[in-house]
Amino acid sequence: MFASSPVALLMLLLVGTSVPGQTCPPPGESEGRCIELTADRTGEVSEVQISPGQPTSFRFDSDVRADGMTLEHREHFEVAPGKRLITLEPSERLRGEKPSTLTVCFADGAAPACATFRLFVHPTLGERRVEIFRHPRPVDSVQAELKKTREENARLHAENERLRAERDRPEGLIGLFVSGMVGEAGIPSQFIGKRITRRESNTLRSLGVRTFRAPGRVAIELTLKNPSATKSWTPHGAVLVGLKGEVLDATFWPAEPIPSGKDGHVWVEVMAPDVQTGGPFTLKLWEADGQRTFVIGNVLFPALAVQPEP
Structure with missing residues (x-):
């Protein structure tokens, strides 16, 4: 079915020609939708509008795993999967339904490891082409940054607890005694x-x-x-x-x-x-x-x- 579509044929010819590390062009200068994926925004869900009877093609600049795609309500879609091109065509049965979710995972093991898209159904207007540019980072680099962030958060939490404890104490001379900074011998x-x-x-x-x-x-x-x-x-x-x-x-x-x-x-x-x-x-x-x-x-x-x- 998709082979008869000129857009799909063109997309298939273009698969594999994207260069990793590309960035989205300014708005208005690209054909279709463009989404960038970065390791520090893992977990974000991008919204894509689809329409019954109209194919929407997702083109990636990184290989996706053949077993790494999950599509909610897949029985209501015709799907043409590929290494870097996935085309979906929703059926008429999706009209009026709640959004579906598409998740794909990449083959290189770098971060971000997966990407998730929320598919909203519009009666007539659907996005025909969605390009996804990914900026991968080694997992150990992401883990090291997460560890540093957790340590910094722990330090800030401890500092906040100290400041909260000091705030809850009385001020002036009474506060000095309550804090333990001053005893009967004073401050030498x-x-x-x-x-x-x-x-x-x-x-x-x-x-x-x-x-x-x-x-x-x-x-x-x-x-x-x-x-x-x-x-x-x-x-x-x-x-x-x-x-x-x-x-x-x-x-x-x-x-x-x-x-x-x-x-x-x-x-x-x-x-x-x-x-x-x-x-x-x-x-x-x-x-x-x-x-x-x-x-x-x-x-x-x-x-x-x-x-x-x-």
């Missing part, structure tokens, strides 16, 4: 401006350095002067580096520029088990381009005071 602090070491290449001058410790975290208060006569200085990142090269990620506040010739305050905080914050450390602050830095060494934190039992 010390000025270390006279014992730190400075690099000659520093673009800022330290006017004062004070360190703090609470259970599971340490902080540094910096009073800094920007001696530049023309450029402001804006912190972008901070770390503490231990004697053995271990790096502790730090947060800082505020992320605001210190104007040229002015003084400013920057707070740096690290959340880590107490055993990791024995020191001494090197503190590194840098701007976004990494060219202008502020580095001080011999940074020490006070010990947690132990309140004697009454």
Whole structure:
């Protein structure tokens, strides 16, 4: 039946000539419908309009498995399957019926492994030609990306749980006690401006350095002067580096520029088990381009005071 159709004959002659990795042309520049399949959109279902008595041809740029096609209500279709061309002609019995589903799976084992189409029946208007361009990726590459995404989602979930727990606590002094950051001995602090070491290449001058410790975290208060006569200085990142090269990620506040010739305050905080914050450390602050830095060494934190039992 399909051999008598000029469109079907032309499609059969064109099978196998598509180049993998093709993309759909701009709207209006292609004959018929064009659909692109990508690995990161696996599971999406494309909608295709069909009409009783009118053949609709699906042309793929990748081989499909002979046993990898499933067609809902197949008894109501005439089907001409092929490696890269599948032609469907719905019968009159499909008029007024609910949409059917066509699923095809590809032979190369790459992702996306299959494609699904929802077939809507229109009384007279059906799409005659549907081209499917697939952008395959090795399955192990997709799995590695999924693993990375799951790990990132788990990290964000844990962060959200921490923020939710902190939000549910009271603020102010009560919140500090409830969080466990402050005990009866308070938060010990010390000025270390006279014992730190400075690099000659520093673009800022330290006017004062004070360190703090609470259970599971340490902080540094910096009073800094920007001696530049023309450029402001804006912190972008901070770390503490231990004697053995271990790096502790730090947060800082505020992320605001210190104007040229002015003084400013920057707070740096690290959340880590107490055993990791024995020191001494090197503190590194840098701007976004990494060219202008502020580095001080011999940074020490006070010990947690132990309140004697009454």
